[in-house]
Amino acid sequence: MRNIFAVAGVVIKELYRRKDFYVLFIVTILICLIMASINIYNDANIVRYVKEISLDLIWLCSLVIAVTTTARQIPAERENRTLLPLLAKPLTRMELIVGKFLGCWLACGLALLCFYIFFGALAASREHHWPLLNYLQAGAMHWFMLGVVVAMALLGSLVFAAPSSNSTICFVIIGGILFVGRHLDQQALSLAEPFRSVVLALYFAIPHLEFYDMRDLVVHNWPLVGWTYIALALLYAFFYMLVFLIGACLVFRRKAVN
C-alpha cells in the first residue's frame, strides 16, 4: 500500500506543479464572473443561467484534466526512461498502475473540490442559501464518474500508441456515452438484426456515465436524490473502475517496458 500511495503522491505533485489546472480554473472563474455581471432586466436574483454555465465549464475542465493527466502518465515514464528504474525498485507493475490511477483520481478530486467551492460561493452570492447536501451528492457522483474516466484513459494509454490518440478516443467515447448512451436501446429497436443485438449489447455493456450528470438537478434546485440510489450509482462506478483497472493490469503485465 505504501508503494501505491508513494506513486499517487508523485502524480498529485505533478498536477499542482503543472499550469493546466490553474489556467482552466482562472478561465472558468473569469467567464463565470463576466456572465454573472450581465444585467438581466435589473433583477439581481436571476442565477440559474450562471449556475448552468459554471457547471458546464466545470464538467468540461474536469474531463480535460482527468483525460490529459492520465493519458500521459505511462507514456511519459517510458519516454523519459524512468519506467524501468521505477520497476527495478520493490514496486510491482500492478502497484504502479493502481498508484497512477489513485494519483490521477485524487488529483481530479482536489481540482473538483476547488471548482465546487467556487461554484457554491457563486451560487450563494445570488441565491442566498447553500444546499450543501445537493452539492455533496453532485460532487461525489462527478468524482466517481471521473474515476471511471481515469481508469479508462489509463487502460487506453497502454493500448494506444500516443497520448494524443488515446485522449481523442477517450473524449469521443465519453461524449458519445453522455449524449446518446441513455437512448441507445431506443435506437437499437429501429435497426435490423444483427446490428440491433450489437447495439443492445453495447447499451448494457458501456459504463453509463450519464447517471452521474446531476447538473440539471443542481441548477434547477430539485430535491435531494435518495441516498440509496447515490450509493448504488457509486457502487456501479466502482465496478467499472475495477474492470478497467484489471484490464490495464493484464495489458501492462505482458507489455515491454523498454
Added chain:
Amino acid sequence: MASPRTWSLLIAALLVASFGTAAHLSPQFLAWRGSRATGGLFTVLLGDNRRMFANAFFVKADEYYHSGYYPSIFDDNTAFQTAHMAEDTGAVSSKNRGDEHGFLGPTRNWIDAFGRHFFPDRHTHLDAGGPDNLSGSAQVGEILPWLKISADLDPENVQTYTVTAYWLRERMNNVAGADAILHEGLRNCPDSYEILFELGRLYYESYHDRERARNVWEQGVRKWLQLDPQVSRGKQPVLDLVADWLSRPLNLTDDQKENELVMEQLATHLAELERQTGNWARAIEWLEAAARISLTPDRIQKQIGELNGKLGEELNPLLKPLY
C-alpha cells in the same frame, strides 16, 4: 540580397496599394445589401444562422420554465411543439398534443429505470412554484436570460418580445421593463398584431389607460385584417373594416388561420373594454367579430344576448309592461 531601403519602399508601396484598394471598395461594400457590417455582433459573426441559434435559446428558456424536465431529440416531443411558457401567456395557439407529463414513457429496462433518478423526471412549471413547490412565481424570471439572447439573435421573432413582456409584467412586477421590450419589438416588427395585443394588455391591466389600450388593440385588429390582401390599406376606421369583414363570407388566409386566437383575444378584450365604458353597441360588434373565428362561439353568443338585453333596456328606458 535587396537592401533594407528596397524592403522599406516595397512595404510602403504595399501599404499604399492596400489603403487605396480599401478606400475604393469601402463605398461598394457599404452599399452591398448582403453586408454584415451594418448589423450587430451576432449578425457579423453568424449571419442568417443566428435565427437557428435564436430558436435554440427560445427552447432553452422553455426548458428552464420546466426546471430541466424537457424532451430530447430522442423522446416523444408532441406535447412540446409550442413552448408552454408562450402558451401560458394566453395569446399563442397551441399545437401541442399528447401527454406532457409522461414523454419518457414507461421504463424500458433497469438501466433506464435507475437513470431516471438522476435527472428531472416530473412535469412542473416555474410560475407554479417549480419542482420543490416552495419557490415563488417570481422564479419564472430565470427564463429571461435565454429570451434576451434569443431576441438579440433574431430581432424579428415576435414571440420572444410578447413572452418576455408577459412574464416581466405578470410575475416580476416589472411593468416598465415589459413596456420597453414591447416597444423594442414594435420597432423591429412594426406590423405585429401580437405585440400590439400584449401592449394593449399592459396599458389596460397595468396602467389602467383605456384610451391607449383601445387604440393599440384596434391597430392590432387592423394589422390582422390586413393579412388578407383584399382588405384596404387606407386610413379607414377599424370598425368599418370589421363591418366589411363581417359582411363578406369567411375566407381566411393561411396567416390569419394560424393566428385566429390573437384576433379572438383582441376582439374579446375590445368588447370587454367597450362593455366597461358602457358602449354596448360597439361591444356587440366586437363580440360578433370574435364569435366568427372562435372555437367556442356559443359562449360568445350568450354574451351577445346579454348585451342585446342591456342595449334594449337603455334604448327603451320608459317602456313599461302593459299590465
